[in-house]
Amino acid sequence: MCDNTTAALPAERAVTLVLGSASPRRQELLAQLGVVPDDIRAPDIDEDPHPGELPRPYCIRIAREKVQAIAAADNEIVLCADTTVALGRRIMGKPRDAGEAAEFLLALSGRRHRVFTAVAVRCGDRIWERCVESRVKMKPLSDAELNAYLASNDWRGKAGGYGIQGPAGAFIPWIAGSFSAIVGLPLPETAALLQAAGYPLYRSDT
Template identity: 45%
Template sequence: MTLDPVLYLASASPRRRELLALLERPFALVLPAVEECRGPDEAAADYVRRLARDKALAGAALAPRPLPVLAGDTIVVVDGDVLEKPRDQEHGLAMLRRLSGRSHQVMTAMALAWNGRCEGVLVTTEVSFRSMTAAEMLRYWQSGEPADKAGGYGIQGLGGRFVARIDGSYSAVVGLPLVETEALLDRAGLAPL
């Protein structure tokens, strides 16, 4: 028996869908087109919050039924620079070189639009990579996994072997902070079924 959705997820990310399913609220998808372009003086945290909010509001405008719309965005930040998805192999390998043997921040913002409101949350997690060889980076790039990931890696896949330590939310690094998202859904009256 399929349950009627109680909300929409405005995301094409399979990882976000898998994580949201763990919160036991049936959902459907809406896929708004939102340009991801950081303003010249926009702080990383403000940027990722704005993207999540823009996606939630754009999703609400597309939603076929008046249900809450959840959206999120994830960025990787190192030395104040935002590392989004790599453009190509050269860019992806440059990202991995920057991350090798050091720490960076993963920022995931979630936003929920409902009843004319939009509320959000930002979760920042510190991730430390072990040192990687050039051969490891190339082999990892050639796996295809990094091509569509913020920062050029996926902690939940092959890229997890480079992660020496995390301080914060693992699920936020994957793309949807479970604890904070559940609290957001609870505040909107969306209890688990």
């Protein structure tokens, strides 16, 4: 039921898209492609890094495990992603509390770091995946800036303790790579994966 064979499915078995993420940011990014998921099913997996695991392999593994964890019918395409902030070999996930968010931001302050976003698309037993790496520079943060940002609670649910698309965008003077990937979903790569899996991305309804 995957690949181009989906074009031959009868209407009652037409391919549908399941987004394996409760992130409103990823829904907004998909909307830029003209895509509205037919269902949202957030996976429940252990996202702790393995001992000695490096950021890029970790990010790819988590996206893959997410997409494998979601039960789906044979006419459903499942899309999952993971975004990981890395300072050197250190993996910075979503902070557990304001104290950890402050620790992350102080470590990133005035330095360059990497942001990995891995996307995994599954249809049946097949998985298509890509990982995009971007580099980001955060300006040195003053105590006032750090405290105000922590008080805003915008750090909640954000890898590395910040979101470039929100107030923390004022802390980021330079990036190299994909802005949409830093937010949570690299648009060109996501579009290519969906098409590879047979999702009618640019379907023209008449």
